[in-house]
Amino acid sequence: MIDKRGLRARLRAVRDAHGPGLLPVARPFLDRLLPGLTVAAYRPLGAEADPMLWVEAALHAGAALALPHVVDRASPLRFLAWEDGQDLSVGAFGLHQPAPDAPERTPDIILTPLVGFDRRGNRLGQGAGHYDRAFAAHPDAWRVGIAWGIQEVEALTPDPWDVPLHAIATETEWIIP
Numbered sequence: 001m002i003d004k005r006g007l008r009a010r011l012r013a014v015r016d017a018h019g020p021g022l023l024p025v026a027r028p029f030l031d032r033l034l035p036g037l038t039v040a041a042y043r044p045l046g047a048e049a050d051p052m053l054w055v056e057a058a059l060h061a062g063a064a065l066a067l068p069h070v071v072d073r074a075s076p077l078r079f080l081a082w083e084d085g086q087d088l089s090v091g092a093f094g095l096h097q098p099a100p101d102a103p104e105r106t107p108d109i110i111l112t113p114l115v116g117f118d119r120r121g122n123r124l125g126q127g128a129g130h131y132d133r134a135f136a137a138h139p140d141a142w143r144v145g146i147a148w149g150i151q152e153v154e155a156l157t158p159d160p161w162d163v164p165l166h167a168i169a170t171e172t173e174w175i176i177p
């Protein structure tokens with residue numbers, strides 16, 4: 001039985017030792033983009049891989065953007081509209097988020113920050129269940145995990161509520177489970 005909390009602490013340390021940076025855009029993401037689609041991205045926390053080049057590609061393709069908005073661990077995440085260049089404010093967990101009254105959006109693609117992952121599409125997140133619940137609420141969205149390659153682990157044991165990723169992007173690989 002894996003100790004998820006211990007593993008999470010170890011993988012956060014591995015990620016932070018890597019340091020921040022922009023993740024290059026993966027070709028299959030570009031191929032998927034269409035005008036009018038909604039792409040949910042995120043603003044990185046600490047040394048999370050930064051998807052800003054993916055955001056630029058999405059805008060270039062005419063897609064709309066959303067960012068996650070959370071208020072605490074217990075409440076569900078909402079994806080809120082984010083117009084290009086729009087100011088963000090710092091909220092829960094130090095996250096840069098849209099204003100709480102920004103319109104809610106249904107994502108077609110969810111770019112998901114990972115704490116850890118395995119090659120089968122299993123994911124370890126922050127442990128509040130924000131993305132677990134978002135995946136359950138948006139079952140038709142394309143779930144792409146984003147991480148540095150060193151955040152890979154041999155195998156994660158999925159919990160009953162876990163919804164696997166469709167793909168994982170790292171700085172060197174596009175992994176299809």
Ligand SMILES: Nc1nc2c(c(=O)[nH]1)N(C=O)[C@@H](CNc1ccc(C(=O)N[C@@H](CCC(=O)O)C(=O)O)cc1)CN2
Pocket residue numbers: 012042043044045046048068069070073077093095113125126127128129130131
């Ligand atoms: N950039 C980013 N945005 C995100 C997430 C994320 O993981 N990364 N989320 C993912 O669900 C949601 C926010 N949920 C969160 C839940 C818990 C913690 C948390 O426990 N933070 C730790 C430090 C985290 C770290 O260093 O990795 C803390 O505050 O001590 C953070 C975000 C939505 N937005």
Ligand SMILES: Nc1ncnc2c1ncn2[C@@H]1O[C@H](COP(=O)(O)OP(=O)(O)OP(=O)(O)O)[C@@H](O)[C@H]1O
Pocket residue numbers: 004123124125126127128129130131132133136159161162
């Ligand atoms: N669909 C759901 N509805 C309600 N609660 C959920 C749902 N999915 C997960 N949860 C709860 O959220 C918590 C998620 O913990 P877990 O350790 O699996 O998070 P995680 O793998 O780090 O992922 P996340 O990024 O979503 O936090 C658990 O307590 C679980 O009971």
